[in-house]
Amino acid sequence: MDVLLTEKQxxxxxxxxxxxxxxxxxxxxxxxxxxxxxxLLAEMGRQGFLGIPIPDKYHGLGADFTTYxxxxxxxxxxxxxxxxxxxxxxxVVTMPILAFGTTEQKESYVPKLASGQKxxxxxxxxxxxxxxxxxxxxxxxxxxxxxxLNGTKIFITSGGEAEVYLVFAVxxxxxxxxNISAFIVEKGTPGFTIGKDEKKMGLHGxxxxxxxxxxxxxxxxxxxxxxxxxxxxxxxxxxxxxxxxAAQSLxxxxxxxxxxxxxxxxxxxxxxxxxxxxxxxTKLEAAKLLVYQAxxxxxxxxxxxxxxxxAKLFASKTAVDISTEVIHLLGIAGYTKQYRxxxxxxxxxxxxxxxxxxEIQRLVICKxxx
Numbered sequence: 001m002d003v004l005l006t007e008k009q010x011x012x013x014x015x016x017x018x019x020x021x022x023x024x025x026x027x028x029x030x031x032x033x034x035x036x037x038x039x040l041l042a043e044m045g046r047q048g049f050l051g052i053p054i055p056d057k058y059h060g061l062g063a064d065f066t067t068y069x070x071x072x073x074x075x076x077x078x079x080x081x082x083x084x085x086x087x088x089x090x091x092v093v094t095m096p097i098l099a100f101g102t103t104e105q106k107e108s109y110v111p112k113l114a115s116g117q118k119x120x121x122x123x124x125x126x127x128x129x130x131x132x133x134x135x136x137x138x139x140x141x142x143x144x145x146x147x148x149l150n151g152t153k154i155f156i157t158s159g160g161e162a163e164v165y166l167v168f169a170v171x172x173x174x175x176x177x178x179n180i181s182a183f184i185v186e187k188g189t190p191g192f193t194i195g196k197d198e199k200k201m202g203l204h205g206x207x208x209x210x211x212x213x214x215x216x217x218x219x220x221x222x223x224x225x226x227x228x229x230x231x232x233x234x235x236x237x238x239x240x241x242x243x244x245x246a247a248q249s250l251x252x253x254x255x256x257x258x259x260x261x262x263x264x265x266x267x268x269x270x271x272x273x274x275x276x277x278x279x280x281x282t283k284l285e286a287a288k289l290l291v292y293q294a295x296x297x298x299x300x301x302x303x304x305x306x307x308x309x310x311a312k313l314f315a316s317k318t319a320v321d322i323s324t325e326v327i328h329l330l331g332i333a334g335y336t337k338q339y340r341x342x343x344x345x346x347x348x349x350x351x352x353x354x355x356x357x358x359e360i361q362r363l364v365i366c367k368x369x370x
Contacts, residue, residue: 020078031205045116060114065299076251080347081205087244093120100225121162140169149216159209160194179228191216202346242312249315249351256344287318306368313361316351
């Protein structure tokens with residue numbers, strides 16, 4: 001896979017891997033106990049990891065999209081929790097504001113997000129709108145120079161910890177497509193409250209909460225893009241987001257396979273066992289090619305909907321397959337906390353679910369092919 005990277009990107013990969021070993025790994029146990037990594041994220045912000053593909057004029061690093069995806073890949077080898085926090089913050093909050101925001105919005109929010117002064121959350125999922133995002137019911141009623149938001153969002157990554165929320169709401173319920181619009185909502189806005197913090201199978205250090213909007217007044221200047229443009233903004237953002245989750249999946253899969261290789265070197269097994277590594281290694285390399293191809297398409301501003309869905313579909317399944325098989329390769333030891341295999345197994349499954357389930361990815365790919 002190295003042949004696809006420039007020398008600058010290889011150096012960046014080494015820098016990210018070193019940071020992950022020295023700064024992320026020591027925080028893994030606390031994150032496994034449910035501690036949100038505030039201090040670590042602040043340090044990541046200072047070092048530029050929360051604004052990798054953002055132009056330096058907005059306090060980002062100004063790196064290319066492939067370098068950003070590579071960073072998520074490397075960080076996720078050590079902590080999938082950090083991988084998803086960085087991906088959501090950058091791909092589906094900071095980048096959409098940069099792409100669709102007014103000059104005032106970009107100047108007000110992007111520098112603070114890119115430098116880690118503020119953390120972002122993406123708010124689309126609702127109790128009756130999961131895979132079918134067009135079915136959202138949170139309403140934004142227009143009144144003079146502001147909108148009034150009422151409704152609930154669920155399963156929101158970094159909810160409660162984030163300061164900036166990209167919220168999607170219905171601005172015209174009578175229209176065929178319900179005219180979904182996007183709003184920038186700040187933490188602490190009256191009527192905006194944080195609900196239940198989910199207790200999850202994996203990603204314990206990542207907060208996943210419900211958000212409640214009860215008569216929340218949002219100035220018109222907080223509307224992102226034009227009224228009714230929200231669904232397009234959401235889908236466009238998810239193309240980048242899905243490549244990010246695919247990179248997170250890669251990190252989990254690669255770390256799990258490395259665990260198995262190390263274990264089998266120390267505890268030799270028969271050929272019928274070790275030969276299974278051949279299939280796992282091949283799947284991993286195939287997933288890498290799909291993920292980095294999608295990243296290169298995005299970087300070149302080429303249509304990437306199909307490639308992003310293919311990358312997420314295959315990489316997430318690869319993470320689940322490899323982490324499951326590694327438990328078997330380690331035997332009963334793989335089921336204990338003596339090894340990291342059980343964490344990789346728990347963290348991998350969500351990659352097939354959030355930012356579009358595998359079934360949704362298949363549907364997207366099918367529509368792009370026909």
